[in-house]
Amino acid sequence: MALPPLLPKYHLEVLISVIFWAYLGIAWNLLGGYAGQFSFGHAAFFGIGAYTSTLLLLQAGLTPWIGMLLGGALAAAFGLFEGYLSFRYGLKGPYFSLVTLAFAEMLRVVSVNTKAVGSSLGLVVPSAKAAPAMFMFAGKLPYYYIILVMVGLALALTWKIGRSRLGFSLAAVRENEDAAETAGVDALGTKLRAMALSSFLTALGGTFYAQYFAYIDPTITFGPSVSIGALLPAIVGGAGTVLGPVLGSFVLTPLSELTRYALRGRAGADIMLYGAILVLVISFLPQGIVGLVRERRVRAGRR
Amino acid sequence: MSLLEMTGLTKRFGGLLAVSNFDLSLDAGEIVGLIGPNGAGKTTVFHLIAGFHEPTSGEIRFKGGSIVGAKPHAICRLGLTRTFQIVQPFAGLSVIENVMVGAFNRERDAAAARHLAAEIVDFVGLGARGNAPARSLTLSDRKRLEIARGLATRPEMLLLDEAMSGLNPTEIDEIIGLIRRIHARGVTLLIIEHVMQAIMALSQRLVVLHHGEKLAEGAPADVARDRLVIEAYLGDSA
Amino acid sequence: MTWGLLLQAVVSGLLLGGVYGLVASGLSLIFGVLRIINFAHGAVMMLAMYATYWLFVLAGVDPYLSVIVTAPLFFVLGVVIQKIVIEPNRAAAEHNQLLLTLGLALFFENLALVLWQGDFRTVKVAYSGASFMLGDALVEVTRLVASAGAVLMAVGLFALLRLTDVGKALRALAEEPEGAALVGINVSRIRAASFGLGSACVAAAGALITPFFYVAPDVAESFNIMAFVVVVLGGMGNFVGALAGGFIVGLAESLGAAFLPGSLKQLVVFVIFVLVLLLRPQGIFGGSRGR
Numbered sequence: 038m039a040l041p042p043l044l045p046k047y048h049l050e051v052l053i054s055v056i057f058w059a060y061l062g063i064a065w066n067l068l069g070g071y072a073g074q075f076s077f078g079h080a081a082f083f084g085i086g087a088y089t090s091t092l093l094l095l096q097a098g099l100t101p102w103i104g105m106l107l108g109g110a111l112a113a114a115f116g117l118f119e120g121y122l123s124f125r126y127g128l129k130g131p132y133f134s135l136v137t138l139a140f141a142e143m144l145r146v147v148s149v150n151t152k153a154v155g156s157s158l159g160l161v162v163p164s165a166k167a168a169p170a171m172f173m174f175a176g177k178l179p180y181y182y183i184i185l186v187m188v189g190l191a192l193a194l195t196w197k198i199g200r201s202r203l204g205f206s207l208a209a210v211r212e213n214e215d216a217a218e219t220a221g222v223d224a225l226g227t228k229l230r231a232m233a234l235s236s237f238l239t240a241l242g243g244t245f246y247a248q249y250f251a252y253i254d255p256t257i258t259f260g261p262s263v264s265i266g267a268l269l270p271a272i273v274g275g276a277g278t279v280l281g282p283v284l285g286s287f288v289l290t291p292l293s294e295l296t297r298y299a300l301r302g303r304a305g306a307d308i309m310l311y312g313a314i315l316v317l318v319i320s321f322l323p324q325g326i327v328g329l330v331r332e333r334r335v336r337a338g339r340r
Numbered sequence: 341m342s343l344l345e346m347t348g349l350t351k352r353f354g355g356l357l358a359v360s361n362f363d364l365s366l367d368a369g370e371i372v373g374l375i376g377p378n379g380a381g382k383t384t385v386f387h388l389i390a391g392f393h394e395p396t397s398g399e400i401r402f403k404g405g406s407i408v409g410a411k412p413h414a415i416c417r418l419g420l421t422r423t424f425q426i427v428q429p430f431a432g433l434s435v436i437e438n439v440m441v442g443a444f445n446r447e448r449d450a451a452a453a454r455h456l457a458a459e460i461v462d463f464v465g466l467g468a469r470g471n472a473p474a475r476s477l478t479l480s481d482r483k484r485l486e487i488a489r490g491l492a493t494r495p496e497m498l499l500l501d502e503a504m505s506g507l508n509p510t511e512i513d514e515i516i517g518l519i520r521r522i523h524a525r526g527v528t529l530l531i532i533e534h535v536m537q538a539i540m541a542l543s544q545r546l547v548v549l550h551h552g553e554k555l556a557e558g559a560p561a562d563v564a565r566d567r568l569v570i571e572a573y574l575g576d577s578a
Numbered sequence: 579m580t581w582g583l584l585l586q587a588v589v590s591g592l593l594l595g596g597v598y599g600l601v602a603s604g605l606s607l608i609f610g611v612l613r614i615i616n617f618a619h620g621a622v623m624m625l626a627m628y629a630t631y632w633l634f635v636l637a638g639v640d641p642y643l644s645v646i647v648t649a650p651l652f653f654v655l656g657v658v659i660q661k662i663v664i665e666p667n668r669a670a671a672e673h674n675q676l677l678l679t680l681g682l683a684l685f686f687e688n689l690a691l692v693l694w695q696g697d698f699r700t701v702k703v704a705y706s707g708a709s710f711m712l713g714d715a716l717v718e719v720t721r722l723v724a725s726a727g728a729v730l731m732a733v734g735l736f737a738l739l740r741l742t743d744v745g746k747a748l749r750a751l752a753e754e755p756e757g758a759a760l761v762g763i764n765v766s767r768i769r770a771a772s773f774g775l776g777s778a779c780v781a782a783a784g785a786l787i788t789p790f791f792y793v794a795p796d797v798a799e800s801f802n803i804m805a806f807v808v809v810v811l812g813g814m815g816n817f818v819g820a821l822a823g824g825f826i827v828g829l830a831e832s833l834g835a836a837f838l839p840g841s842l843k844q845l846v847v848f849v850i851f852v853l854v855l856l857l858r859p860q861g862i863f864g865g866s867r868g869r
Contacts, residue, residue: 073673075677077680128855128859131676132855135806135810135851136852146842146844146848149840150839150840150841150842200450202453205437205444206441208430208437208441209430213431216424216428216429216430217441218391218392218413218416219390219412219416219422220416220441220445220492220493221413221417221441221444221445222441222444261799272677300692304695305689305690305696305795306688308684308688309684309685309691309692311681311684312680312681312683312684312685312686312687312688313685314681315681315684316678319674319675320666320667320678323670323671
């Protein structure tokens with residue numbers, strides 16, 4: 038990790054981007070990959086995090102370090118609300134995905150129409166001078182270290198959960214909810230736990246984004262690009278695995294940067310590529326990159 | 341006090357009366373067989389006991405307390421669990437991991453759960469395939485896995501739904517042996533089965549269900565001779 | 579809130595509702611036969627709108643007439659998409675099939691963005707501004723034609739489903755996939771046809787609204803959501819429900835616009851969506867199968 042200080046600015050930015058989307062992917066993965074509940078509306082939690090810490094900073098001068106945690110708590114509460122409604126009413130699969138999408142869109146519409154949070158003009162986060170206690174730094178390097186720590190913690194958490202009682206409950210619920218219940222797993226409680234963790238972590242990412250880019254608006258934070266950006270790395274890398282989202286982001290993010298660079302001025306080229314990749318991955322590599330590696334290993338072991 | 345007691349159990353699905361006024365009690369340590377022609381409502385009774393459906397009316401008491409309206413996982417924690425007619429393994433997990441899900445009901449720690457799971461896996465005879473993915477198992481082994489997963493929850497009572505269906509005679513004998521060993525460990529059993537020799541050999545008491553109603557109950561030999569029972573099976577054989 | 583404004587809202591809502599109904603009918607058909615929730619539905623509509631636009635700008639073809647060209651064209655596109663992308667993955671997990679259509683949606687929406695940028699384009703025909711008064715309400719001719727055309731096409735779809743062999747095969751496949759194969763129905767061809775037909779419907783709807791609705795890549799998303807809400811409301815796989823649902827949603831949106839400030843009208847639609855999903859997921863009229 039000594040490399041980054043030597044990297045040219047652009048490369049460092051890309052690296053931060055890669056790790057940032059890996060982080061969001063890991064957060065999404067807890068609910069989507071591990072619990073098997075595919076959310077298409079994770080932007081809801083991202084936006085709650087970003088807006089909570091930013092508003093607290095602008096209105097009350099509260100440091101985003103604390104605002105981040107409050108945003109996370111708020112997002113977790115919203116996630117539990119959303120999750121309880123959905124799971125209690127038995128929404129599964131595509132119907133659950135659609136509901137999460139609806140909730141994210143609702144938050145977006147509400148923010149666009151609420152002057153107090155800046156409407157479509159959004160909010161500018163003060164970043165003129167460095168103030169580490171206020172989550173403001175001069176160069177990009179400190180942000181790199183912060184997101185690195187965040188991703189490390191998220192990875193550690195995912196790994197630990199995977200081997201724990203909760204991890205087994207999640208896997209059981211994901212594989213077969215009825216059988217899980219019969220084996221004594223509280224399906225509703227398990228899914229809600231995954232939802233709370235996932236939404237909390239996602240919200241932290243929202244605050245990071247706000248402090249790093251210094252500007253947020255409803256479309257950026259609550260829009261589909263975040264929701265999709267959060268699930269893609271996990272799907273491509275391997276949903277339900279610890280490293281999947283990281284691998285996925287290392288593949289996708291540079292590709293998107295490359296595409297944007299190659300087709301300068303052509304907005305949408307990178308997302309178009311994402312769409313194509315998604316179709317290809319689902320068709321040929323449904324278990325993601327990690328799944329492919331595992332399969333090769335199993336085959337090699339058999340010989 | 342009976343371990344499991346059902347009184348006036350009734351379940352209606354829209355216009356269809358699946359179970360009607362069904363009474364049954366099991367004392368601890370019994371093996372009771374539940375038989376009847378296809379569509380008689382046997383699996384529905386299991387669904388009702390295990391908490392997958394709520395009865396339209398009637399009462400179900402386990403260890404003296406009502407379990408009507410309780411969720412399946414809560415009923416499992418109380419000590420009652422079931423297997424499914426069509427086996428439902430956690431396909432993506434290994435055999436041991438499957439059983440660990442059940443074991444986690446009694447052990448909070450992963451290592452302890454794994455230890456318990458390994459013991460159960462050996463007990464049901466899957467020791468050699470502990471790390472194999474569940475989806476790679478034969479039907480007979482999947483049935484053992486299903487039973488193992490249930491046993492890992494340390495139940496006082498186990499509902500077995502057609503554990504023998506689809507098995508060849510050798511496999512049936514093996515499962516009969518397994519069921520006897522489970523019973524010897526002190527587990528009370530309520531068994532749905534179509535394989536007649538098996539259920540006759542295993543049951544201390546037989547209950548016959550037909551069109552959702554109890555048709556007969558008693559010692560296997562007596563029930564087998566009961567004219568109504570014979571008519572029910574022959575009449576519905578079309 | 580005057581009666582006049584209320585009447586206006588109702589009229590506008592009903593007019594747009596007809597189009598929503600046609601869009602949703604296509605989606606409902608696809609779900610009924612293929613059992614997938616087609617996220618790319620709005621994107622296909624958007625592409626059809628561009629096709630209509632280019633036909634108009636480059637060849638002077640009237641948008642309503644161009645349906646004769648675009649509908650069959652997008653039927654073929656639908657069939658191709660189904661055969662190449664969807665059919666090979668028919669055994670995949672449900673959420674993966676959803677992601678598949680999402681990938682298609684992203685691809686098409688951004689393809690349009692790359693090719694034609696995000697600028698709003700409009701089709702201005704001679705009669706674009708024509709309108710008449712119905713009591714206190716203003717009725718735009720283009721909207722009326724769109725709604726009438728949509729309802730007509732939906733009726734045509736029903737007729738096709740009821741009376742033709744293809745239609746019967748589609749319904750058979752929707753209700754009894756295994757039985758359908760047994761009686762000799764060419765299952766893969768009919769499955770492809772369902773996607774083609776659904777795409778043709780949404781393409782026709784797109785063509786119909788170009789005289790009064792702007793053409794841009796983001797049209798895809800708004801109509802996508804609308805289509806889902808209508809289909810869930812009307813019941814997945816229920817075509818009559820889709821049409822009725824279209825009018826209900828159109829009305830709800832329009833009344834929302836009349837009573838709520840800004841773009842909060844969208845909230846009305848989402849709230850209805852969530853409520854239906856939670857309380858009556860089989861839709862008001864019940865779907866061809868439950869959840």
